[in-house]
Amino acid sequence: MSVPVTDHDLSTRQIHAGTENDLTQRTLTVPIYQSAAFEFPDYEAAKQMFAQTRPGFTYTRTGNPTVAVLEQRIADLEGGAGAVATGSGQSAVAVALLALLGQGSGKHVVASEKLYGGTVDLLTDSLADLGVEVAFVDPTTPGAWAAAVRPDTRAFLLESIGNPLATLPDLPGIADVARAARVPVVVDNTLASPALYRPLEKGADIVVHSATKFFGGHGNALAGAVVDGGTFDWSAEPGRWPQFTAARARWGGQSLVDKCAGASPYLHLVRAKYVHDLGTTLSPFNASQILQGTETLDLRVARHTASAVAVAEFLSGHPAVARVHHPAVPGDPGAGIAARDFPRGTGSVFSFDLAAPGDAVGPFIDSLRLFKLVANIGDTRSLVAHPAAMTHCRLTPEQRAAGGIAETTIRLSIGLESPEDLVADLRQALDGVLETVQTPGK
Amino acid sequence: MTQPVTTSTRHRGFTTAAVHAGQEPDPLTGAVIPPIYQTSTFAQDGINVLRAGHEYSRGSNPTRSGFEHQLAALEGGERGFAFASGIAAEDALLRAVLRPGDHVVLGADGYGGTNRLITKVLAPWEIAHTPVDITDLGAVRAAVRPGTTKVLWLETPSNPLLGIADVAGWAQVAADAGALLVVDNTFASPYLQNPLALGAHAVVHSTTKYIGGHSDVLGGAVVVGTAEWRDAPLAEAVGFQQFAAGAVAGPQDSYLAARGLKTLSLRMERHQANAQAVAEWLLERPEVARVLYPGLPDHPGHALAAAQMRGFGGMVSFRLAGGEAAARTVAESTELYSLSVSLGGVESLICYPSEMTHASVKGTPLAVPTDLVRLSVGIEDVEDQLDDLERALAASS
Numbered sequence: 088m089s090v091p092v093t094d095h096d097l098s099t100r101q102i103h104a105g106t107e108n109d110l111t112q113r114t115l116t117v118p119i120y121q122s123a124a125f126e127f128p129d130y131e132a133a134k135q136m137f138a139q140t141r142p143g144f145t146y147t148r149t150g151n152p153t154v155a156v157l158e159q160r161i162a163d164l165e166g167g168a169g170a171v172a173t174g175s176g177q178s179a180v181a182v183a184l185l186a187l188l189g190q191g192s193g194k195h196v197v198a199s200e201k202l203y204g205g206t207v208d209l210l211t212d213s214l215a216d217l218g219v220e221v222a223f224v225d226p227t228t229p230g231a232w233a234a235a236v237r238p239d240t241r242a243f244l245l246e247s248i249g250n251p252l253a254t255l256p257d258l259p260g261i262a263d264v265a266r267a268a269r270v271p272v273v274v275d276n277t278l279a280s281p282a283l284y285r286p287l288e289k290g291a292d293i294v295v296h297s298a299t300k301f302f303g304g305h306g307n308a309l310a311g312a313v314v315d316g317g318t319f320d321w322s323a324e325p326g327r328w329p330q331f332t333a334a335r336a337r338w339g340g341q342s343l344v345d346k347c348a349g350a351s352p353y354l355h356l357v358r359a360k361y362v363h364d365l366g367t368t369l370s371p372f373n374a375s376q377i378l379q380g381t382e383t384l385d386l387r388v389a390r391h392t393a394s395a396v397a398v399a400e401f402l403s404g405h406p407a408v409a410r411v412h413h414p415a416v417p418g419d420p421g422a423g424i425a426a427r428d429f430p431r432g433t434g435s436v437f438s439f440d441l442a443a444p445g446d447a448v449g450p451f452i453d454s455l456r457l458f459k460l461v462a463n464i465g466d467t468r469s470l471v472a473h474p475a476a477m478t479h480c481r482l483t484p485e486q487r488a489a490g491g492i493a494e495t496t497i498r499l500s501i502g503l504e505s506p507e508d509l510v511a512d513l514r515q516a517l518d519g520v521l522e523t524v525q526t527p528g529k
Numbered sequence: 530m531t532q533p534v535t536t537s538t539r540h541r542g543f544t545t546a547a548v549h550a551g552q553e554p555d556p557l558t559g560a561v562i563p564p565i566y567q568t569s570t571f572a573q574d575g576i577n578v579l580r581a582g583h584e585y586s587r588g589s590n591p592t593r594s595g596f597e598h599q600l601a602a603l604e605g606g607e608r609g610f611a612f613a614s615g616i617a618a619e620d621a622l623l624r625a626v627l628r629p630g631d632h633v634v635l636g637a638d639g640y641g642g643t644n645r646l647i648t649k650v651l652a653p654w655e656i657a658h659t660p661v662d663i664t665d666l667g668a669v670r671a672a673v674r675p676g677t678t679k680v681l682w683l684e685t686p687s688n689p690l691l692g693i694a695d696v697a698g699w700a701q702v703a704a705d706a707g708a709l710l711v712v713d714n715t716f717a718s719p720y721l722q723n724p725l726a727l728g729a730h731a732v733v734h735s736t737t738k739y740i741g742g743h744s745d746v747l748g749g750a751v752v753v754g755t756a757e758w759r760d761a762p763l764a765e766a767v768g769f770q771q772f773a774a775g776a777v778a779g780p781q782d783s784y785l786a787a788r789g790l791k792t793l794s795l796r797m798e799r800h801q802a803n804a805q806a807v808a809e810w811l812l813e814r815p816e817v818a819r820v821l822y823p824g825l826p827d828h829p830g831h832a833l834a835a836a837q838m839r840g841f842g843g844m845v846s847f848r849l850a851g852g853e854a855a856a857r858t859v860a861e862s863t864e865l866y867s868l869s870v871s872l873g874g875v876e877s878l879i880c881y882p883s884e885m886t887h888a889s890v891k892g893t894p895l896a897v898p899t900d901l902v903r904l905s906v907g908i909e910d911v912e913d914q915l916d917d918l919e920r921a922l923a924a925s926s
Contacts, residue, residue: 113572113580114591118564121784125559144558152558375567 105159168317176297178367179311201249204479229260262290300465391435469502551598615735618749693830700728738873800843877907
């Protein structure tokens with residue numbers, strides 16, 4: 088069962104959680120089980136493990152000891168009942184939603200209009216191919232979510248800090264709407280990480296992560312995770328959730344809620360059906376890389392967050408910047424929710440709009456020296472991206488406008504370098520923009 | 530600290546041992562591949578109460594131990610010791626057995642780095658040496674200084690001239706002198722030659738080469754038999770040096786080396802089949818003055834190699850009729866063959882030893898000919914290799 092996370096013990100848990108298992112050699116760090124398969128003790132054990140009546144590792148596609156430690160650690164840091172790791176954040180979102188939408192009659196999602204572009208691609212293209220419909224609504228207005236709910240709605244989906252504008256959702260308000268509508272809330276907690284924000288404490292039922300970002304933190308390995316809070320009661324309305332409540336041959340003629348008594352039927356479905364069938368597996372080596380990253384999670388996130396505030400404050404005072412999308416900047420609409428729900432800050436991924444025509448974006452980005460032009464976030468290095476041309480390029484102009492992304496919106500992911508150096512780099516590049524704008528013939 | 534190698538009846542064949550020795554499934558989870566124990570230290574059950582014999586990864590680490598067992602089994606040795614590089618392995622062995630005032634008989638035709646280690650690093654610690662022609666047992670015997678010669682150091686096939694030495698003959702000289710015979714078995718690999726069975730007391734390897742086999746890991750190893758040295762097992766002296774001086778192989782590197790070693794026999798068969806074809810093709814080329822490959826019947830060591838090795842290996846050297854200029858041009862003109870030091874990877878490499886691997890002996894009596902090119906023949910399709918060499922030879926003439 089999950090144990091509530093307190094801010095002071097997160098530092099300890101990010102290093103130790105998941106390692107309680109008695110490893111034969113007593114290594115102090117987690118061994119890398121770089122093995123595709125596992126030898127069964129005997130034939131009977133193999134039979135039982137395949138029938139899923141006896142726990143054990145069979146084949147790394149569905150479970151591996153190194154990956155299992157990461158799963159336990161992420162679940163622990165989020166205060167969840169359990170987790171399933173995946174090969175990427177994208178696959179985590181996909182299998183988390185497939186488990187809710189893949190069977191039964193409900194294929195409708197209410198989603199935040201401020202989402203990572205890859206998640207929008209998944210919803211409006213690949214899942215749309217399978218009949219999924221989605222309504223995009225404002226994550227700061229719970230009333231909009233209530234208005235968008237349909238009888239066949241089976242999931243709410245939002246980001247704890249929106250990518251790329253650092254939009255903060257009113258998750259407690261949205262969770263109230265979800266409870267009344269009897270719909271589980273899925274929160275992508277990638278940009279916040281549990282060091283800043285734990286969605287399960289704010290009413291979410293399921294948390295997804297791109298662990299590539301702050302959990303790993305060094306830009307060196309892809310990983311994702313699905314965490315179940317264990318709070319949603321699938322049996323309350325069995326007709327809505329046949330994937331959990333109806334007997335299936337696949338589960339030995341049982342329903343998942345009966346089979347998984349005491350454990351998570353949701354995660355069993357994610358792992359034993361979707362990760363198993365689709366093969367969205369995390370490699371043991373990558374799991375080891377992410378595990379090492381988690382050990383310094385709160386140290387890094389605190390530094391990232393403080394530097395981001397310093398950079399945002401600098402940007403808000405520069406004449407080449409039209410607007411800074413960061414809750415710490417005076418006048419930002421996120422200030423109220425930041426004060427209520429984000430006492431340790433709102434992370435280090437945010438955006439700003441250039442006070443210049445769209446064709447100034449390319450020269451501005453190319454004149455940065457320290458910020459690397461990269462389609463990633465949550466690295467020790469500071470990164471820059473142009474959402475309209477990169478991470479959110481497949482959205483229609485209307486979708487981007489609804490998401491508040493302008494042609495001149497620039498996304499930053501603030502790294503661990505000296506904030507003075509970061510400011511100096513931005514200053515020289517912004518001064519260059521000013522020079523061009525003020526002397527157009529040059 | 531490290532458990533002795535257990536010879537299992539399940540591991541009769543070379544490739545069976547390569548795949549299984551020291552590589553048993555993890556007892557806890559059944560993981561078919563033993564885990565990479567990426568840890569520096571081990572929790573103890575009480576003060577100095579070690580659960581599985583491991584205290585600190587400099588002393589021993591399960592992943593490294595598994596690789597050491599695997600390699601020792603393939604060399605027919607009692608104990609294996611893995612190091613961070615081939616030179617680190619050689620250094621550990623030499624410092625474990627030599628004392629100031631001792632003398633080494635050193636095969637002259639050998640890796641330049643070994644020569645540099647003995648002449649530049651160990652000489653100031655009063656280690657003397659005499660270089661000898663590895664094919665002249667009379668010269669080897671004459672070089673021995675009774676009472677002070679403690680090590681005979683031999684590399685066969687030699688680098689880069691592919692000379693073949695009589696290992697059993699050298700072993701007899703060592704036995705008569707009360708010295709240790711060390712054989713650098715890097716070129717042959719344990720699949721083609723087991724010097725311990727021919728009378729050597731210790732084998733060294735750059736595991737970077739054929740053992741790793743994929744040019745993705747640096748490493749070295751010492752394997753010893755049951756020899757005693759200064760009234761104690763030689764294995765103890767090397768083990769103490771490994772622990773106390775600490776140039777050990779890391780867990781990730783040990784994993785990669787163990788992974789490569791499992792396919793050694795398959796790779797060596799292809800390497801040497803290709804090398805034989807390349808050597809025979811070079812013989813027919815007018816640009817080539819001489820081909821040095823023990824698999825050619827007219828090689829002076831051919832019969833000896835056939836007797837003491839299971840094959841002739843994947844290294845081929847040749848001398849250019851056009852001299853130094855032609856050799857340099859060939860080395861810089863290949864495309865498939867990468868111009869590079871090192872050897873033994875799946876990919877073909879070409880090297881100009883005089884200025885590269887053996888630059889440390891340039892200008893000395895041990896200098897290698899300036900018209901010499903060395904090939905590490907890879908496992909690519911041999912037709913592609915010959916096409917590449919043909920273009921390069923054409924460019925040189």
